[in-house]
Structures are given as structure tokens and as C-alpha cells.
Amino acid sequence: MMTLTKEDLAAIEGLFTGKFDGIDRQFESIDKRFEAMDQRFEAIDQRFEAMDQRFEAIDQRFEAMDQRFEAMDWRFDAIDQRFDAIDMRLERMDGDISKLKVGQQLIKKDLYKISKQVEMTYDLALENWGQIEESKKRISVLEG
Numbered sequence: 001m002m003t004l005t006k007e008d009l010a011a012i013e014g015l016f017t018g019k020f021d022g023i024d025r026q027f028e029s030i031d032k033r034f035e036a037m038d039q040r041f042e043a044i045d046q047r048f049e050a051m052d053q054r055f056e057a058i059d060q061r062f063e064a065m066d067q068r069f070e071a072m073d074w075r076f077d078a079i080d081q082r083f084d085a086i087d088m089r090l091e092r093m094d095g096d097i098s099k100l101k102v103g104q105q106l107i108k109k110d111l112y113k114i115s116k117q118v119e120m121t122y123d124l125a126l127e128n129w130g131q132i133e134e135s136k137k138r139i140s141v142l143e144g
Contacts, residue, residue: 004012
């Protein structure tokens with residue numbers, strides 16, 4: 001077994017101390033870089049937090065708008081149903097008006113026919129009246 005003297009231990013300590021000091025300096029350098037990065041990330045994080053708050057405010061506004069739009073949509077649905085009912089009534093009225101037009105045309109035709117028949121009857125009555133008058137004259141001449 002080998003025994004280390006104080007001088008050996010001091011020499012080993014000197015070797016390690018120098019290396020540990022170098023490693024310690026490197027860690028300090030790395031630590032400073034990480035601190036700088038950490039500060040940058042904190043600034044970025046603050047910006048993201050501010051953006052997040054703005055997005056939340058925008059989201060709340062959109063939700064309020066969405067609720068208003070839903071209420072408007074319900075109203076428009078009700079209006080649309082009313083217009084559907086009005087449209088159906090108008091279609092029925094349009095059909096009724098078309099039927100009235102057809103009926104009016106038939107009545108007009110019938111009135112024309114009746115007018116012609118009345119005219120023919122009048123002409124026939126005049127002709128018969130004329131024949132009666134002629135017959136009366138002949139009878140009065142024959143009787144007379």
C-alpha cells in the first residue's frame with residue numbers, strides 16, 4: 001500500500017484546484033450567458049403575456065359579438081318564418097287572381113254570347129213586328 005505524504009496531497013490539490021478554477025470560470029461564463037438569455041426570455045415572456053391579455057380581450061369581444069349575432073340570427077329566423085307565411089299567402093292570392101282572370105274571361109265570353117243572342121232576338125223581334133204591321137195593313141186593306 002502506498003501512503004501519500006502531505007506534499008503529495010498538496011501537489012494533487014494544486015492540480016485539481018487549477019482545473020477546478022478553470023472549470024469554475026467556464027461555469028461562471030456559461031452562467032452569465034444563461035443569465036443574459038434568461039433576461040431576454042423574460043422580456044419575450046412579458047411580451048407574450050401582454051399579447052395573451054390582448055388576445056383574451058379580443059376573444060371576449062368576439063364572444064359578445066357571437067352572442068349578439070345569435071340573438072340576431074334568432075330574430076332573422078322569426079322574420080324569415082313570417083316572410084314564408086306571407087310568401088305562401090301571396091302564392092295563394094296569385095293563384096286566386098289567376099282563377100279570377102280565367103273566370104273573368106269566361107264571363108266576358110258568356111256576356112258576348114248573351115249580347116249577340118239579345119241582339120239577334122231584338123233583330124228577330126223587329127223583323128216579326130214589321131211582319132205583324134205588314135200583316136195588319138194587309139188585313140185592314142182586305143177588310144176594308
